Every structure is written in structure tokens, then in C-alpha cells.
Amino acid sequence: MTYGPALQALADPTRRAILERLRGGPSPVGALAAGLPVSRPAVSQHLRVLREAALVAERREGTRNIYSLDPRGLEQLRQYIDSFWDEVLERYKEAVEQDGPQKKEGGNHARSKRTGGPQKHHG
Amino acid sequence: MTYGPALQALADPTRRAILERLRGGPSPVGALAAGLPVSRPAVSQHLRVLREAALVAERREGTRNIYSLDPRGLEQLRQYIDSFWDEVLERYKEAVEQDGPQKKEGGNHARSKRTGGPQKHHG
């Protein structure tokens, strides 16, 4: 569970832009750089970081390197986030039990909608 | 969906350590700094970043500031990760359909275990 490199990789906007462009499918380096406001070597360096974080995978095809999204890094990130989710759920329930019934805020301090309140989403 | 600040906040190991310490429940600043290898002002600055990323919440209690985990930032992060998950699933299936049946690699190129292969985990 080495989520550190993945989190550090995702901190950079340019690297996130690279991942966004990979949503449409695998792509060689040149095509990636063509759609970004930085030079091709910069993209190469970013791809290296993303690869070491297991967020992208590399595949050689003749003279070009095709990059694609790698599930492994995303999986590690998801596990990291989810591990906090359980904690935050616990603390949130505590706060609700102590704070909700006392104040008359309608009792929906723990919102039922997905956005806005914590919610178990994985088994 | 402003996942940028949250991702940038989580890139720093010290900030992640602060969040780890908040797993056990809310805590004042001094207690947090006591368990970390940096000075108290440094922790204060980190808490500011975490607060602006909606990863922690602040509550004043007399002369001390109690910090706790905030669900909102985590929710945004989860949505961001999950948005990639769907894409990576699609690409992965494509790769398996094209690569798996042709090569005789045992057919388990798409692994069934949760760690190692992409998997739908949210409705």
C-alpha cells in the first residue's frame, strides 16, 4: 500500500491533465504533449513519475511508447481514501448522536444524499 | 468538484501524518504537534492547508482549536478516483478481449482478486 507516490503524482495539475487525456484511450507521448501547454520532455518526465506511481502503464510499439491508465495506482488510492471513510463515518455518527438530537436542526444533520454526507459505499 | 486542493494537500507526508493522528478522533493543535517531528507553527500551517481543502474541520473550545476529519474533502477525492475507475475498466476490458483470448496466458489476465484487477465497487 504505497499510496505516497500516487498522491504526490496527482498533486501536479499537468500530470492530472495527462491522465485526463488518457481517459480517451492509450496515447503516444507526442500526441499527449501536443495537447498540453508544456514541452515534450516535460511530458516525458511527468510520465515517468506517473509510471513509478503505477498510475500509467507503458507499452512499446515500434518506435513509439504508448501510455495508458494503470488500474493499480488507482486501486491503492481508493483503498487509502476508503480507509479514512470508515473513520470519518464513525466520528460523524458520534457527532450526530451527541449534537443532532439536542439541537433542533431537523435531525438530518447526517444527510442522506450521497453528496454532502458520509456514506458506506463499498463492502 | 475541486479535488485539486485536496490532492495537493495529501501530497505532503506531514499532512498525511496529521490525518492519521486524527483517525483516533478530534484533537487540539498542541497534541497533534507533540506527536510529530515538526514545530507547532508548522502544524498550524498544515492544518490551514487541510482546512482549505475541506479535509479537516475546525471547532473552537475555549482557548484551543479542535480539529477533526471532514467528510467533504474525502468525498470529492473519492468521486475523482471513481471517475477514472470507470474509464480504466473500459480500457481494461478492451485489452482483455483483444489480448486475453489470443494469447494462451491462462485467461486470467483480468484477475478476479480485488487487488490486481479493476472492479466495479460502487453503484
Added chain:
DNA sequence: AAACTGGGTAAGTGGTAACTTACGGTAAGC
């Protein structure tokens, strides 16, 4: 073989982020 395409690496630079010490400001205790 020579030329071309595609891409990773090296070296250098500017900006920024993380940390420190010093200070100021508010609430509690004697």
C-alpha cells in the same frame, strides 16, 4: 548507409513550498 521520426536523459534555472524563530492576540487561572 543515410535521413527521419519518436522519445528518454542531462544540465541548468526560476519559483514555490515546508520549515524555522519571533511575535501578537485571546481565553483561563491565581
Added chain:
DNA sequence: GCTTACCGTAAGTTACCACTTACCCAGTTT
């Protein structure tokens, strides 16, 4: 009121990161 905890902010320093240009290497084409 004065002192003592608790904490945020200011100013300054250092280290790292993203980017650029220049260079080099592998594979393709004619």
C-alpha cells in the same frame, strides 16, 4: 490586573520541483 496556556501569523531561509534547451539513442524508411 498579571501571568500562563494555546494558537495563529510574519518574515526569512533552504530545498525541491516543474520546466526549458541541448543532446543522444532506437527503430523505420528509402
